[in-house]
Amino acid sequence: MSDHEAPTTEAPTSETPGDQAAGNDAPERVDQARQIAELEDAWRRTAAELDNFRKQCARDVVRGREQERAAVATSWLPVLDNLERALEHASSDPDSVVEGVRAVLAQAVGVLADLGYPRRDDAGRAFDPAVHEAVGTVSGEGLTPGTVAHVVRPGYGPDDKLLRPAAVVVATRAS
Amino acid sequence: MSDHEAPTTEAPTSETPGDQAAGNDAPERVDQARQIAELEDAWRRTAAELDNFRKQCARDVVRGREQERAAVATSWLPVLDNLERALEHASSDPDSVVEGVRAVLAQAVGVLADLGYPRRDDAGRAFDPAVHEAVGTVSGEGLTPGTVAHVVRPGYGPDDKLLRPAAVVVATRAS
Numbered sequence: 001m002s003d004h005e006a007p008t009t010e011a012p013t014s015e016t017p018g019d020q021a022a023g024n025d026a027p028e029r030v031d032q033a034r035q036i037a038e039l040e041d042a043w044r045r046t047a048a049e050l051d052n053f054r055k056q057c058a059r060d061v062v063r064g065r066e067q068e069r070a071a072v073a074t075s076w077l078p079v080l081d082n083l084e085r086a087l088e089h090a091s092s093d094p095d096s097v098v099e100g101v102r103a104v105l106a107q108a109v110g111v112l113a114d115l116g117y118p119r120r121d122d123a124g125r126a127f128d129p130a131v132h133e134a135v136g137t138v139s140g141e142g143l144t145p146g147t148v149a150h151v152v153r154p155g156y157g158p159d160d161k162l163l164r165p166a167a168v169v170v171a172t173r174a175s
Numbered sequence: 176m177s178d179h180e181a182p183t184t185e186a187p188t189s190e191t192p193g194d195q196a197a198g199n200d201a202p203e204r205v206d207q208a209r210q211i212a213e214l215e216d217a218w219r220r221t222a223a224e225l226d227n228f229r230k231q232c233a234r235d236v237v238r239g240r241e242q243e244r245a246a247v248a249t250s251w252l253p254v255l256d257n258l259e260r261a262l263e264h265a266s267s268d269p270d271s272v273v274e275g276v277r278a279v280l281a282q283a284v285g286v287l288a289d290l291g292y293p294r295r296d297d298a299g300r301a302f303d304p305a306v307h308e309a310v311g312t313v314s315g316e317g318l319t320p321g322t323v324a325h326v327v328r329p330g331y332g333p334d335d336k337l338l339r340p341a342a343v344v345v346a347t348r349a350s
Contacts, residue, residue: 057232
């Protein structure tokens with residue numbers, strides 16, 4: 001708050017009542033009245049600055065969100081371009097479409113990872129309701145009860161910034 | 176700024192120098208000294224609030240961007256899911272993959288439109304360097320010089336919020 005430091009050097013602490021000779025009290029009272037007016041003015045200006053800053057901040061938040069939205073949306077354009085490119089061979093060579101689309105899927109997973117949301121690999125991990133959504137159970141040889149036997153739909157993002165949990169089938173004891 | 180209104184009712188305007196009988200000036204000076212101390216305190220508190228709010232605002236901007244990033248990234252997950260689903264039929268029926276991928280591409284274009292960035296249809300429009308990137312020229316029967324003859328790579332977003340310009344071939348007069 002270096003710009004808004006109260007001017008302590010002008011504070012009235014160096015004066016005490018009865019400091020000067022009694023008699024005509026006008027000079028000190030005029031000084032104090034002026035000081036009061038200055039302080040009120042300074043206070044009002046700081047309050048107005050706070051008010052302006054609140055409005056400014058609201059605008060900054062909106063603009064920050066808009067910039068982020070545009071930046072993230074832009075990162076998907078190459079995925080769309082490549083998807084279109086893969087489809088260009090559709091009539092002549094369907095098999096090459098499959099290859100191309102596999103590459104686009106890998107690219108899309110890469111875009112999410114670059115944004116901070118890597119694809120999760122939850123198969124075989126201990127089931128954790130905080131990051132897994134159980135959609136079924138299974139039991140059988142070689143399956144450890146309480147672990148994720150199969151990922152039905154992958155999750156994205158690290159544990160503390162999960163975009164969505166993985167939908168999983170959980171291994172249980174044979175009944 | 177309702178919380179930070181300067182207390183005008185306490186302002187010293189109702190007092191003027193020489194307002195009270197002269198003589199012992201201590202009572203008024205003590206009043207004024209107290210008022211000065213109160214004003215300084217109020218000013219300091221407002222300045223501290225401004226300082227805190229600056230820090231708070233910086234955090235709000237960062238959090239707003241993070242929320243936007245997560246929201247926009249999440250809107251792409253169904254596209255990835257459907258791309259994977261389309262590929263599941265790859266070995267048995269490549270032709271159905273092509274159909275599925277066309278649907279996913281349309282879905283992806285829809286996601287961008289929902290985010291505020293519709294796919295542009297610039298074919299036939301007057302060439303405008305603000306929203307078009309010329310990558311070639313062509314002349315021929317039925318082409319209006321100065322218009323977009325062909326879109327090589329589509330643009331996304333309205334004129335005032337362009338994510339990227341369309342790459343276009345511009346029609347010219349036959350030379």
